[in-house]
Structure formats: structure tokens, C-alpha cells
Amino acid sequence: MKITGHSGCKIEKIDNTIRKYTSKYYPTERLHQQYDKQKYFRTGIPGIITPNVLYKTPEYIEMSYYDSYNFVEFCERTTDKEFDYITQKIISFIDEEIDISNSQEIDIKIFEDKFVDVISKIRNFPKKIIEIWAEIKKSKRWTFPTGKTHGDLSLSNVLIAKDLRTIVLIDFLTPFVDSVWQDISKLKQSTKYKWDLLLYE
Numbered sequence: 001m002k003i004t005g006h007s008g009c010k011i012e013k014i015d016n017t018i019r020k021y022t023s024k025y026y027p028t029e030r031l032h033q034q035y036d037k038q039k040y041f042r043t044g045i046p047g048i049i050t051p052n053v054l055y056k057t058p059e060y061i062e063m064s065y066y067d068s069y070n071f072v073e074f075c076e077r078t079t080d081k082e083f084d085y086i087t088q089k090i091i092s093f094i095d096e097e098i099d100i101s102n103s104q105e106i107d108i109k110i111f112e113d114k115f116v117d118v119i120s121k122i123r124n125f126p127k128k129i130i131e132i133w134a135e136i137k138k139s140k141r142w143t144f145p146t147g148k149t150h151g152d153l154s155l156s157n158v159l160i161a162k163d164l165r166t167i168v169l170i171d172f173l174t175p176f177v178d179s180v181w182q183d184i185s186k187l188k189q190s191t192k193y194k195w196d197l198l199l200y201e
Contacts, residue, residue, distance in 0.1 A: 008024060008026060009021055009023045013065055015065075017062050017063065017065055018064070019062045020060055020063075021059060022058075022060065028059075030174075032056055033173075033174040034171065034173060035053050035056045037174055038050055038053050038063070038172045039053045041169070043096060045093050047089055047167060048166075048167045049166060050170065051066055066159065066161060066168045068159035068161050069162070071155040071159075071196060074086070078164060082165075086160060086164075086167065093167075097147065097148065097150075097183060100148055101145035101146060102145070102146060102147055103144070103145060103146075104143070105141045105142070105144075106142050106177060108137055108139060110176060110177060115133055144177060144181070145180055146178055146179050149175075149178050149179065149182055149183050150183050151178065152175070152183075153182075153183035153187055154190045154196060155187070155190040
């Protein structure tokens with residue numbers, strides 16, 4: 001069975017495991033960061049799990065397979081009560097990330113480098129955002145909440161087990177700043193801007 005995603009990685013189901021391969025935009029270092037973050041993931045929220053990572057090579061990582069629905073499939077099958085239950089779990093997970101975060105001063109150059117990288121990859125980048133950024137970067141340092149995060153909490157990385165009560169988190173990421181704001185922005189990307197629906201076009 002072949003599975004697709006946004007990263008461009010080749011993903012295969014082999015028996016009861018998932019094998020995720022490196023790609024042009026997902027090199028070995030990034031894949032191994034996902035492996036390590038997923039391996040040591042812990043949450044105090046009942047009913048949120050992640051696949052066990054089994055081993056890694058320079059070409060791929062392998063993890064256990066969970067028979068699950070993606071979030072779109074879940075929405076097609078769920079009742080209002082089940083939907084509210086799952087969304088509350090996601091909110092509780094974000095609350096937990098906030099609770100364990102620590103305020104940290106971060107050099108704004110880290111954000112500037114990321115901003116330059118992003119606009120270099122997007123045609124017709126909105127001028128208004130560039131103007132807003134010019135004002136923001138007048139500050140030399142930011143105080144930011146940092147700590148344990150998923151790192152890429154778009155709804156395409158939130159699977160729902162067939163019992164419709166268990167969340168399976170996949171595709172952890174070590175972002176340029178490990179902050180709960182990263183996960184909040186990813187959820188907004190999914191809910192307001194419908195990022196995950198691109199998989200179905």
C-alpha cells in the first residue's frame with residue numbers, strides 16, 4: 001500500500017509497519033529528527049498516542065502501523081458528539097504544550113532567516129506582509145514560549161483510530177523554533193486556509 005502526503009516522501013505500508021523514505025525536501029537529517037522526536041514523545045492527555053518508531057537508516061525510518069482514518073475521512077463518518085470529543089482532545093494537547101512552555105528570548109535573526117527563505121520560494125509574495133515584517137524586525141529580540149511541541153500539527157498529521165476516540169499523531173517536526181505557536185499556526189493553516197484539502201485535489 002502506498003500513502004501520500006505533503007512532504008514528497010515515498011511512504012509504504014509493509015505488513016504492520018510504515019516505512020517513510022527521504023526525499024529532495026526531506027533529507028536524512030530531517031527524517032532522523034522526526035524519528036528522535038517521535039521516539040521520546042510523551043503526553044499526559046489520555047487517548048493521544050503516536051506510532052512506535054522501530055529503526056532508522058540513512059534512506060528511511062520505520063514505525064508501527066495504526067489502522068486509522070485521516071481527518072477528512074473522520075469528518076465524513078463522525079457524529080457531532082464524536083467530533084466535539086476529538087477536537088477537545090486537540091485543544092487539551094495545545095493547552096498542555098502551553099503549560100510546559102518557558103519564556104525565552106530569541107534573536108530575531110532566526111526569524112529573519114526563515115522569512116527570507118519562505119519569500120524566496122513564493123511568487124508574488126504579498127507586499128503588505130513584507131511591510132509588516134519590516135516593522136516587526138525593528139525589535140532585536142523576542143520573548144517566545146518554547147518547549148515540547150509536535151512541530152507540524154496540521155490536521156493531515158492527526159489520524160483518528162477506528163474506535164473514533166483515539167488520536168494518532170504522526171510526522172513530528174523539529175521547526176526553526178520549537179514553540180507552541182508553531183502548532184497553533186499549523187492548526188490555523190488547516191482550519192482557516194484548508195491546507196489538508198490539497199491532498200484531495
